[in-house]
Amino acid sequence: MNQTVAGPPAVEAHGLVKRYKHVEAVRGIDLTVYRGETFGFLGPNGAGKSTTIKILCTLVDATAGTARVAGFDVASERDAVRRNIGLVYQEPTLDGYLTAEQNLRFHGELYGVDRATAADRRHEVLEMVGLWERRGDLVNEFSGGMRRRLEIARGLLHSPRVLFLDEPTIGLDPQTRVSIWRYIAELRAREDITVFVTTHYMDEAEHCDRIAIMNEGLIVALDTPEALKAAIGKDRVQITTADDTAAIAALESAFGLKAALLEGQVTFAVAGGAAFVPHLFEKLGVPIHSVTVTRPSLDDVFLAHTGTTIRDVESKGQFSPMAARYRGR
Amino acid sequence: MTETRIANVRVLKPSLAHEARAALVVWEREMIRFSRDRTRVFAQMVQPLLFLFVLGGGLGSLVSHGTGGLDFRTFLFPGVLSMSVLFTASFSGISMVWDREFGFLREMLVAPVSTASIVLGKCLGGATVATIQSIVVLVLAGLVGVPYDLLMMAQVLLLLFLMAFMITALGLLLSARVKQVQSAMPLVQLIITPLMFLSGALFPLSNLPPWLTVVTHLNPMTYAVEPVRHVVFERLQMSDAARATLDPGIWWGSFAVPVWLQIVVVLVASAGLLTAAVGFFSRTE
Ligand SMILES: Nc1ncnc2c1ncn2[C@@H]1O[C@H](COP(=O)(O)OP(=O)(O)OP(=O)(O)O)[C@@H](O)[C@H]1O
Ligand SMILES: [Mg+2]
Numbered sequence: 001m002n003q004t005v006a007g008p009p010a011v012e013a014h015g016l017v018k019r020y021k022h023v024e025a026v027r028g029i030d031l032t033v034y035r036g037e038t039f040g041f042l043g044p045n046g047a048g049k050s051t052t053i054k055i056l057c058t059l060v061d062a063t064a065g066t067a068r069v070a071g072f073d074v075a076s077e078r079d080a081v082r083r084n085i086g087l088v089y090q091e092p093t094l095d096g097y098l099t100a101e102q103n104l105r106f107h108g109e110l111y112g113v114d115r116a117t118a119a120d121r122r123h124e125v126l127e128m129v130g131l132w133e134r135r136g137d138l139v140n141e142f143s144g145g146m147r148r149r150l151e152i153a154r155g156l157l158h159s160p161r162v163l164f165l166d167e168p169t170i171g172l173d174p175q176t177r178v179s180i181w182r183y184i185a186e187l188r189a190r191e192d193i194t195v196f197v198t199t200h201y202m203d204e205a206e207h208c209d210r211i212a213i214m215n216e217g218l219i220v221a222l223d224t225p226e227a228l229k230a231a232i233g234k235d236r237v238q239i240t241t242a243d244d245t246a247a248i249a250a251l252e253s254a255f256g257l258k259a260a261l262l263e264g265q266v267t268f269a270v271a272g273g274a275a276f277v278p279h280l281f282e283k284l285g286v287p288i289h290s291v292t293v294t295r296p297s298l299d300d301v302f303l304a305h306t307g308t309t310i311r312d313v314e315s316k317g318q319f320s321p322m323a324a325r326y327r328g329r
Numbered sequence: 330m331t332e333t334r335i336a337n338v339r340v341l342k343p344s345l346a347h348e349a350r351a352a353l354v355v356w357e358r359e360m361i362r363f364s365r366d367r368t369r370v371f372a373q374m375v376q377p378l379l380f381l382f383v384l385g386g387g388l389g390s391l392v393s394h395g396t397g398g399l400d401f402r403t404f405l406f407p408g409v410l411s412m413s414v415l416f417t418a419s420f421s422g423i424s425m426v427w428d429r430e431f432g433f434l435r436e437m438l439v440a441p442v443s444t445a446s447i448v449l450g451k452c453l454g455g456a457t458v459a460t461i462q463s464i465v466v467l468v469l470a471g472l473v474g475v476p477y478d479l480l481m482m483a484q485v486l487l488l489l490f491l492m493a494f495m496i497t498a499l500g501l502l503l504s505a506r507v508k509q510v511q512s513a514m515p516l517v518q519l520i521i522t523p524l525m526f527l528s529g530a531l532f533p534l535s536n537l538p539p540w541l542t543v544v545t546h547l548n549p550m551t552y553a554v555e556p557v558r559h560v561v562f563e564r565l566q567m568s569d570a571a572r573a574t575l576d577p578g579i580w581w582g583s584f585a586v587p588v589w590l591q592i593v594v595v596l597v598a599s600a601g602l603l604t605a606a607v608g609f610f611s612r613t614e
Contacts, residue, residue: 059439082441093432097362109354110440112347 008071010035010162010194011056015065018051025051027217028065033162033196033210038188040208041198044306047214049198050090053164056196057087070161083111086160088151090167090198096140100131100150103139104157111158125153128183145176152183156191163187165197169204181207202298211298215306225298232296232304235273238265239280242287254283265292269300351442352450359421359454363461373420374465377413380531381405381466381473397571402473404575407558408530410466410489415530415550417462418493419521421455422500426513429504444611448501452603455497460490476564484560491595492553496521498602505609524550529558535577546579549598552591555579559588 011033018026025048033039043049054060056069058078067074070084094103101122108118126132129149139147148168155163165184169177181204184195197208205211205225212222221228241247247266251257259268270276273293281288363369385402392401428434437447467485471477500517507513525531527541528550537545545551555578562576579586586594 057439059435079441082439087439089432089435091432093436095358095433095436096431097365098358102358102361106354106358107436107440109350110437110442112344112350112441 007035008068009033010037011039011067011069011196013052013056013065013067016052016055016062016067017064018048018055018060019063024217026055026062029214029217029219031212031219031222033194035161035194036188036192037209038184038195038197038207040205040211041196041214042200042202042205042211042302043198043214047306048217049214050166052214053166053196053198057085057164058082083158084161086155086158086163088148088155088163088165088168090170092147092151094139094147094151094154097138099136099138100126100142101135103150104154107154107157113158121157121159125156128156128186129153130179145172148172148176149180149183152180156187159191160193162194162196165195167198167200169199169201177201177204202302205298213302213305220305221301225301228301229296229298232300234269234271234296234300236267236269236294236296236300237273237276237280238262238267238292238294240265240289241284242289247284247286247288250284250286254285255279348442348446351440352446352453355437355447355450356454356457359451359458363458369420370462370465373413373417373462376416377409377466378469380412381409381469385409385473396575397568399565399567399571399575400474403475403565404533405531406470406473406475407485407561408554410463410485411492411528411530411550411554411557412525413463413466414459414489414493415496415521415525417459418455418496419500419517421458422452422497422502423504423507423513423517424455425451425501425504426507426510429508430510438610445607448603448607448610452494452497452501452606455500456490456494459493459497460486463489463493474565475561478564481560481564485557488553488557488560488592491592491599492550492557495549495553495595495599495602496524498599498606501606502602502609505606524548527551528554530554533575533577534579535574546581549594551579552586552594552598556588556591 009032011031013029013031016026016029016031017024025046027048029052041049041052051060055062056067056074058074058081061075069081072080072084074081095106098106104122104126105118108122113121122135123132126135129152131146131150131153134142134146139150142150152165152168155165169180172180184197185207187193188195197204199205208225210222210224211228212219213228214220221231223231239247244261244266248259248261251259251266251268255270257268257270259266261267277291277293280291381402385405389401396404425434428437438444440447463486467482470482499520503516503520504513507516527544527548529545530550534542534545534551534555558576559578562572567575579591
């Protein structure tokens, strides 16, 4: 992370609010993203992530608040902001009837990329996402992953200072997801660029220098992944027992812990999980077959702050005992 | 992945040259897409040819006494050219609805260039495509008794380009307001059919019922069709009486509107439509 690099922060937002007719999508957020960092933006569906990105990219006007991106005001210096950002939308925006290279050429001309270097630059970004060999093919013939990679290449074509990626890996297979994160890591090594990325995948959030968790239009947590996990304080304990129902009841009565049956295991959270295990054997009164103690993951962080797990987010808000348990905190 | 040298590209400062590049590349995209779409070239060719040879041939004997000996198809020729332009250009304009649907409109509108450059490029592209398409009809001139006169051809193409520009601008204006792809084509039909029938493309503007006279004279398409007919008919041999019936020109009361003024009307209408389209596009997200 390059927090010491001179110059304005990559993103600086104060009191951003966006009100649509029926919903308040963003309800007052403050945010600073330093130059050179990879900043992760997490949150359940409808949290307001895309809306925030659209405000920062000058696509929608904020109802209230101010924001500067790459040192320029999003409201009054729109074109300057646009020249300095790269943007990969959640939804595809390629022309399927043009070839990969034609899509890039189109972009370069629209962004006024210097003609002398434009061809080199196209080669470079296509090479980077592994599509140079396919440059002459129509985008319609590309797979979803290839399109995504092409969009990322296009977002980089005009050497933006800040790259916004709205769910760049959604719907991609694990290998492609890994390779996209490799590009992002490589990018930071090669170019003076800040990456602002939203994702629903917790393992991906681990790649970020800092992450913000957004819920219902507000930022509810913002720190490095390590600090966020440490702040949770509790470990996750999973046990299998001879009688799960009895075990859950016993956990409640003997320790005051709320447990739930998740994937066939009695699951609960407790501070100092490893040290707790001996007490468990001593006082539970139900035969225990196995115990697993895990340090908090970003999944737990997400759960603690939004009252829902990412898996619930994917399956659209089913009731979750884990979520219910954390919601009370 | 290879460790290539980082080409140091920074985007240029805003300038007129940059705006021109943007408009040009939008134009170029229309050309590329047109050249890839053989089906479209063919489909948009059929209808004008049907009008020229089937309608023209079929009605020919019926109306022969009214044309002063002129082949009805010869009379129809400028109108059918206009029709070809009308179909192709309106389609080019409305295609922006698909660009929105597939997200590409966003890629264009979020670039650091003015919306005007994008819309202008698109409009010039649509106009060029429609003009090229009309050549298919133009080369058939000899079959319907219109001489192959190079100067005439050049003038006709130039006038058709202006007409196409106006119609594409109209299509763009519609696509700025219509968000649903399903309603786009029916709406185009709804608009271009009256534009065509009320323009004098298919019948002379002489001896019309009064209400029709008024409507045709309010239709900007009339001012785009009439110069084409004028240029073609100049090269034809016909009696003065036939010319007066078949190509009476446009009259505002007792004022014969000269061709240059007709062209000015087309230019003004184009500018108005395009400005409105730019206004709507820059307001949508
Ligand atoms: N153009 C719009 N008009 C009205 N409401 C909108 C509009 N765009 C977004 N919203 C609303 O704003 C809220 C936040 O949406 P947003 O797209 O920012 O969520 P998100 O965090 O990106 O979600 P996801 O993870 O599903 O992409 C939602 O309730 C959504 O319905
Ligand atoms: Mg989103």
